[in-house]
Amino acid sequence: MTAPGAVARPESAPAARPTLAPRPTPMFRPAGRRRRLADAVTGYLFVGPALLGMSVFVLLPMLYAFGLSFVRWDLIRPNPRFVGLDNYVAVVQSADFWHALRVTGIYTLGTVPPAMVVGLGLALLLDRAIPLRGAFRAIGFLPSITSIVAVAVVWAWVFHPSFGLLNAGLRGLGLEPHRWLSSPQEALPVLMVVAIWRHVGYDMVLFLAGLQAIPRELLEAATVDGAGRWARFRHVTLPLLAPTTLFVLVISVIESFQVFSIVDTLTNGGPAGATTVLVYHLYEVAFVRFEMGRAAAIAYVLFALVMALTVLQLRIGKRRVHYA
Amino acid sequence: MSTTHKEPGARIKQPGDTSQEILGSAANRPVILRQAEPAERISPSSAPGSWLLAPSFWLVVAWSLLALGPFAWMITTSFKPPDQIFTYPPTWLPNPITFEHYRYILERTPFPRFFFNSVVVAIAVTAGQLFSSILAAYAFARLSFPGRDALFVVFLGTLMIPDLVTYVPLFMVVRFMDLVDTYPGLILPSLVTPFGIFLLRQAFMTAPKELEDAARIDGCGPWRTLWSVFLPIARPAVATAGLFAFLQSWNAYFWPLIVTQSTSMRTAPIGLRYFVRDPELGTNWGALMAASTLVVIPIVVLFLATQRQFIQGLLAGSMKG
Numbered sequence: 001m002t003a004p005g006a007v008a009r010p011e012s013a014p015a016a017r018p019t020l021a022p023r024p025t026p027m028f029r030p031a032g033r034r035r036r037l038a039d040a041v042t043g044y045l046f047v048g049p050a051l052l053g054m055s056v057f058v059l060l061p062m063l064y065a066f067g068l069s070f071v072r073w074d075l076i077r078p079n080p081r082f083v084g085l086d087n088y089v090a091v092v093q094s095a096d097f098w099h100a101l102r103v104t105g106i107y108t109l110g111t112v113p114p115a116m117v118v119g120l121g122l123a124l125l126l127d128r129a130i131p132l133r134g135a136f137r138a139i140g141f142l143p144s145i146t147s148i149v150a151v152a153v154v155w156a157w158v159f160h161p162s163f164g165l166l167n168a169g170l171r172g173l174g175l176e177p178h179r180w181l182s183s184p185q186e187a188l189p190v191l192m193v194v195a196i197w198r199h200v201g202y203d204m205v206l207f208l209a210g211l212q213a214i215p216r217e218l219l220e221a222a223t224v225d226g227a228g229r230w231a232r233f234r235h236v237t238l239p240l241l242a243p244t245t246l247f248v249l250v251i252s253v254i255e256s257f258q259v260f261s262i263v264d265t266l267t268n269g270g271p272a273g274a275t276t277v278l279v280y281h282l283y284e285v286a287f288v289r290f291e292m293g294r295a296a297a298i299a300y301v302l303f304a305l306v307m308a309l310t311v312l313q314l315r316i317g318k319r320r321v322h323y324a
Numbered sequence: 325m326s327t328t329h330k331e332p333g334a335r336i337k338q339p340g341d342t343s344q345e346i347l348g349s350a351a352n353r354p355v356i357l358r359q360a361e362p363a364e365r366i367s368p369s370s371a372p373g374s375w376l377l378a379p380s381f382w383l384v385v386a387w388s389l390l391a392l393g394p395f396a397w398m399i400t401t402s403f404k405p406p407d408q409i410f411t412y413p414p415t416w417l418p419n420p421i422t423f424e425h426y427r428y429i430l431e432r433t434p435f436p437r438f439f440f441n442s443v444v445v446a447i448a449v450t451a452g453q454l455f456s457s458i459l460a461a462y463a464f465a466r467l468s469f470p471g472r473d474a475l476f477v478v479f480l481g482t483l484m485i486p487d488l489v490t491y492v493p494l495f496m497v498v499r500f501m502d503l504v505d506t507y508p509g510l511i512l513p514s515l516v517t518p519f520g521i522f523l524l525r526q527a528f529m530t531a532p533k534e535l536e537d538a539a540r541i542d543g544c545g546p547w548r549t550l551w552s553v554f555l556p557i558a559r560p561a562v563a564t565a566g567l568f569a570f571l572q573s574w575n576a577y578f579w580p581l582i583v584t585q586s587t588s589m590r591t592a593p594i595g596l597r598y599f600v601r602d603p604e605l606g607t608n609w610g611a612l613m614a615a616s617t618l619v620v621i622p623i624v625v626l627f628l629a630t631q632r633q634f635i636q637g638l639l640a641g642s643m644k645g
Contacts, residue, residue: 047463050460057512057516061493154398
């Protein structure tokens with residue numbers, strides 16, 4: 001940077017001019033050196049707290065994780081041992097990892113599209129002037145903002161094998177009760193139902209905003225041209241909603257790959273690993289088995305996966321989504 | 325005038341063809357999609373009662389019941405005498421109303437402590453996030469300094485790092501600082517949020533330049549300008565950022581789960597998690613429902629009280645990105 005001692009002086013002024021020359025009013029004076037330095041100091045003072053927090057608790061751990069993924073360390077012994085790419089190799093060769101990836105994939109495919117479809121449907125319904133619209137919106141949004149543990153308590157009761165609401169109903173109808181969350185076949189679908197229930201409201205709110213940005217005139221013009229409801233939805237609403245749809249999709253997939261709390265509260269990853277998603281696997285490796293290096297490697301593989309998926313979606317989106 | 329003429333027509337047509345669509349398809353999806361009708365708005369005031377016949381209205385009602393059902397059950401069950409919890413067919417309303425589950429949770433378990441921890445952490449996180457975000461957002465929006473834009477990109481970039489990538493090393497960092505199982509350990513990692521900075525930056529950017537100039541002419545430095553000119557303008561965004569900070573902190577799960585070890589440091593959701601796993605408490609459904617209700621209530625109240633800001637904030641954070 002420039003020397004701090006330099007006299008602040010309008011840059012247009014000839015250098016020979018004495019500094020006593022009348023100064024322009026501060027507002028219109030082009031930024032002088034001292035002024036620029038002062039600005040820089042103020043700027044960094046203002047950004048400082050955020051920068052510090054970000055460095056210590058996000059950026060540093062990111063780098064730390066990277067280093068960690070090349071060592072073997074169980075937290076108990078004092079020294080980590082450098083093992084090169086062993087952790088990554090171990091991750092890729094581990095059946096547990098592939099199993100968790102498969103479960104996560106099924107979970108994503110089974111929750112993201114349904115939640116988006118229902119969310120879009122509700123948004124379309126609520127975009128019209130129906131009575132109590134505000135109340136419906138708020139109610140629809142409630143499941144998305146409440147603590148998953150509290151919600152899980154109720155759902156655990158609904159699906160409880162011996163005294164749950166659902167089995168009581170089945171018995172009442174003379175049907176065979178199911179084991180739901182304690183069945184390796186049924187646990188994941190049940191989990192997905194709860195996840196859809198929870199995410200619909202969030203998607204709905206995002207779609208509602210997207211719908212409100214669609215110019216009314218376009219729909220009216222389509223009506224004048226004789227387009228029916230379906231045609232208007234298919235050829236006007238849906239294409240104009242595409243940026244929102246892409247955004248919701250990207251966000252949902254990212255979140256879905258990081259699912260943890262709903263699994264931890266409802267099934268504990270079980271029964272028999274049936275609901276062990278990637279982050280649950282990561283949690284077990286890191287905080288049950290305390291294999292920190294291995295866990296960091298899993299985290300990075302997962303990060304790479306999510307990034308790749310996001311880039312892929314944005315690529316496809318670029319071709320198919322036209323921003324109005 | 326002309327709209328009032330059109331509306332009865334739309335009103336009559338609507339219930340007819342939507343009900344046909346419902347009859348015509350088994351799945352909900354196409355029906356909902358065909359309801360795509362923002363152009364023809366039914367005005368409830370000019371057409372009283374017509375919406376009662378519209379299937380679309382009942383679809384919304386159906387979803388609302390599905391969304392509310394679990395909460396309703398949670399709350400009513402928490403007031404039921406034990407013998408009414410397991411009756412079949414299930415009884416919805418407690419009779420008589422009992423407070424024994426709440427008494428149990430509040431007097432016989434450490435739940436009050438968990439709740440207190442959650443309040444302390446959420447308030448500290450909210451205050452800290454607002455402080456760091458307001459300052460940084462103002463600098464990014466209104467001050468010019470070298471490296472500003474690059475720095476902002478770095479901040480935004482961290483939005484893309486999944487939390488879980490940092491949890492393991494973050495735990496090591498916090499462990500290194502000897503903060504595991506402490507309030508600072510719970511609070512410090514959440515004090516900075518790119519989301520809040522982004523949200524507030526948007527708000528500060530939209531303020532007119534003249535205000536800034538006026539403040540400067542009046543001799544205000546950057547601090548004064550921020551506190552007395554920009555903050556009042558950005559109040560809705562500040563409220564939203566604060567709300568989200570509180571919500572995020574209150575519902576936080578993974579981090580408080582791994583950073584707390586002793587029972588007395590648990591936050592409310594984590595405390596509840598261990599209740600569910602407790603051999604005795606885990607089958608005491610009345611008590612579990614009471615504790616769940618207590619965990620949910622603060623957020624529900626906050627949400628209902630500030631709905632508009634809440635939803636607008638969510639949208640600002642997502643759509644403009």
